[in-house]
Amino acid sequence: MGDVTPGEREAVRASEDVIRRNVESGIQFANSTRKMVLELSNMFDILQKNVMNMKAEQDQIRLQLTNLQQQFYARGTTSYADGDKE
Numbered sequence: 280m281g282d283v284t285p286g287e288r289e290a291v292r293a294s295e296d297v298i299r300r301n302v303e304s305g306i307q308f309a310n311s312t313r314k315m316v317l318e319l320s321n322m323f324d325i326l327q328k329n330v331m332n333m334k335a336e337q338d339q340i341r342l343q344l345t346n347l348q349q350q351f352y353a354r355g356t357t358s359y360a361d362g363d364k365e
Contacts, residue, residue, distance in 0.1 A: 283291075
């Protein structure tokens with residue numbers, strides 16, 4: 280049982296090399312994936328902040344529009360509805 284032929288020894292060595300390369304590839308893939316997820320997370324945070332800023336701007340514009348509509352309609356709309364021009 281203790282007798283290992285040179286051919287078997289080479290096969291074991293080749294198998295160990297393949298396993299080592301596969302493990303190294305797995306580690307490299309995990310590291311690159313982790314880096315990519317971190318970058319995407321940062322990009323998402325920036326995008327979310329931009330969306331919140333746009334929502335705040337939209338709310339301000341709606342408030343301005345509401346104020347303008349109140350000023351416009353406070354004068355009355357009967358002449359406008361009748362087609363008269365002021």
